[in-house]
Amino acid sequence: MSVPAAEPRIPHTGGPRVLVVDDEVPLARLVAGYLRRDGFEVETVADGEGAIARARAWRPAVIVLDLGLPGVDGTEVCRAVRAFSDCYIVMLTARVDEIDKLVGLSVGADDYLTKPFSPRELVARVRAMLRRPRLDAAEAAPELPISRFGELSVDVVGREVRVAGAPVSLTKTEFDILAALAARPGMVFTRGQLIEAVWGGVWLGDEHLVDVHIGHVRRKLGDDPAAPVFIRTVRGVGYRMGLGR
Numbered sequence: 138m139s140v141p142a143a144e145p146r147i148p149h150t151g152g153p154r155v156l157v158v159d160d161e162v163p164l165a166r167l168v169a170g171y172l173r174r175d176g177f178e179v180e181t182v183a184d185g186e187g188a189i190a191r192a193r194a195w196r197p198a199v200i201v202l203d204l205g206l207p208g209v210d211g212t213e214v215c216r217a218v219r220a221f222s223d224c225y226i227v228m229l230t231a232r233v234d235e236i237d238k239l240v241g242l243s244v245g246a247d248d249y250l251t252k253p254f255s256p257r258e259l260v261a262r263v264r265a266m267l268r269r270p271r272l273d274a275a276e277a278a279p280e281l282p283i284s285r286f287g288e289l290s291v292d293v294v295g296r297e298v299r300v301a302g303a304p305v306s307l308t309k310t311e312f313d314i315l316a317a318l319a320a321r322p323g324m325v326f327t328r329g330q331l332i333e334a335v336w337g338g339v340w341l342g343d344e345h346l347v348d349v350h351i352g353h354v355r356r357k358l359g360d361d362p363a364a365p366v367f368i369r370t371v372r373g374v375g376y377r378m379g380l381g382r
Contacts, residue, residue: 152176153267156197158188158214159229160206168201171256175264185209189217197224199263204230204241212244219245223309225266227259242349247310249346268337284319286378289358289367291319300358310335311354314347318368322378325371351376 155177159165165181172179180195182188185206192200200218204211215226228241228249238249248262284291288301293316298305307315317334318326326334328344351368354360360367369379 152178153199154178154180154195154197155199155201155263156188156192156195157181157201158183158185158206158211159201159203160184161203168256168259171260172263175260177263185211185214188214192218192224193221196222199225199227199266201227201229201259201263202246204228204237205232212240215241215244215246219308225263225309227262227266229254239349242346243353245308247308265336284322284378286319286322286367291315293320298358305357307354307357310350311357314350315354315368318376318378325374325377327375330375 155172157165157169157172157179159168159181160183162181162183165183169179169181180191180197182191186209188200188202188206189209202211202214206214209217211228211230215228218224218226225248226246228238228246229252230237230241230249231252238251241249247266250259250262282292282294284293290299292298296312298307298312298315313335314331317331328347331347332344352362355362355365355368358367366379369377371377
């Protein structure tokens with residue numbers, strides 16, 4: 138008996154939209170049920186091409202995305218979605234080696250979970266992402282809403298980053314980490330302090346993902362990790378901005 142690739146459309150409930158993409162249809166339906174009980178509007182898709190099309194048309198706030206999809210896999214879906222959306226993406230993987238986790242994050246995922254996982258934990262992660270505080274530029278820098286570090290400028294109000302005048306495209310997570318550092322250029326942030334600043338203390342995952350996101354920001358800024366200029370590593374402590382006024 139054939140299994141449908143997607144569930145029937147459900148009327149909009151007013152909650153945040155979550156697109157669940159997994160070819161294990163029973164698992165996708167289980168996750169969708171937990172999310173709906175928590176007030177989300179959910180749709181499920183079982184293949185990569187359908188996920189890209191639905192994400193473009195439906196504009197979800199969060200995508201729960203299986204890495205091991207047949208055909209167009211999760212990394213390719215993530216790359217494609219990042220071309221038109223900055224929604225949060227949680228990558229699911231059945232492979233436990235660290236390379237798979239980092240590959241997923243390198244294409245723009247915000248978090249990952251390894252199968253098997255608790256649907257309640259997934260719901261908590263999704264809820265935590267959507268509760269994340271946005272930095273108030275007026276409070277962080279009342280006289281300097283645009284922070285400058287040499288050729289780098291960070292506009293917290295406009296959520297815009299430029300290097301030598303050229304715009305730099307960052308995910309929500311990447312921008313929020315950079316904005317937190319830029320708001321207090323003299324401060325050295327530990328991983329825990331960056332998590333508190335960006336996630337509001339509701340992070341449930343691995344703190345070392347901060348390092349992964351820092352690496353992505355550096356790469357996009359053209360900041361040599363061997364001799365970084367904009368984001369400095371303070372050995373044994375954490376990170377701080379360089380070239381600050």
